[in-house]
Amino acid sequence: xxxxxxxxxxxxxxxxxxxxxxxxxxxxxxxxxxxxxxxxxxxxxxxxxxxxxxxxxxxxxxxxxxxxxxxxxxxxxxxxxxxxxxxxxxxxxxxxxxxxxxxxxxxxxxxxxxxxxxxxxxxxxxxxxxxxxxxxxxxxxxxxxxxxxxxxxxxxxxxxxxxxxxxxxxxxxxxxxxxxxxxxxxxxxxxxxxxxxx
Numbered sequence: 371x372x373x374x375x376x377x378x379x380x381x382x383x384x385x386x387x388x389x390x391x392x393x394x395x396x397x398x399x400x401x402x403x404x405x406x407x408x409x410x411x412x413x414x415x416x417x418x419x420x421x422x423x424x425x426x427x428x429x430x431x432x433x434x435x436x437x438x439x440x441x442x443x444x445x446x447x448x449x450x451x452x453x454x455x456x457x458x459x460x461x462x463x464x465x466x467x468x469x470x471x472x473x474x475x476x477x478x479x480x481x482x483x484x485x486x487x488x489x490x491x492x493x494x495x496x497x498x499x500x501x502x503x504x505x506x507x508x509x510x511x512x513x514x515x516x517x518x519x520x521x522x523x524x525x526x527x528x529x530x531x532x533x534x535x536x537x538x539x540x541x542x543x544x545x546x547x548x549x550x551x552x553x554x555x556x557x558x559x560x561x562x563x564x565x566x567x568x
Contacts, residue, residue: 386413386427396422396566400444407432412491415441415539419557422566424448425538430488431496436510438518440488441539443531446566447558452530455552461527467548468525476544481515481522484536 389411397408400423410432415425424445430437443449452460468477488511489497500508515522517532527533534553537543558566 386415389413393423397426397444400446400566404449406442410437411442415535418445418447418561418566420561420566422561424556425535427491427539430491430511434504434507436507436518438488438514439532439535440484440491441532441535443535443538445558448534448553448556449531451553452534456530460530460552464527464530464533464545464548465525468527468545472525472544474523474525477525478522480536480544481519483540484516485512485514 393414394408394411397411401408410429411426412429413427414423415427416423418424422445424443426442426444428437428440428442430440443452492500492511497508500511514520516536517528519526519528533543533545534549537546537549538556543549
């Protein structure tokens, strides 16, 4: 599927597609049991084989405060799978994989890519406002990596939902082989089961 940003298929969050009214209806349905403000959604970073949103691109600013999660996992099927893996020590397992097989520089570069994307999503006016009027918040926007992780020089995963969303949103991840092994399927058998159909 063109534009489906997974396993090396090229795509760029700088050119996120228009979000339709149907997309917004699906997103509200997907997120109905989670605390989420749909006003921060800028676009869809990846879609499932059924064409429904899997990963969202979010505004780095929410109510004049930094919002650290650029890629947000919306797919209920993947949210559940991430939760199941986390309950089985999945975060620790991914951190072990990264620390034993991925050069730290590659992990740092991945964080820096997220930082650059975050800043690229801000308008020039917003950047200028934060630079001049909200310097502490501007510093916060310029720091951190995936999901606002501050110490980007250590293999801190934070949560699998965040890493899965980043993988799907960017189309690559330093732990991509780990993710591919743990997530044999990234699509549900029917979107009806996941509440994606209107």
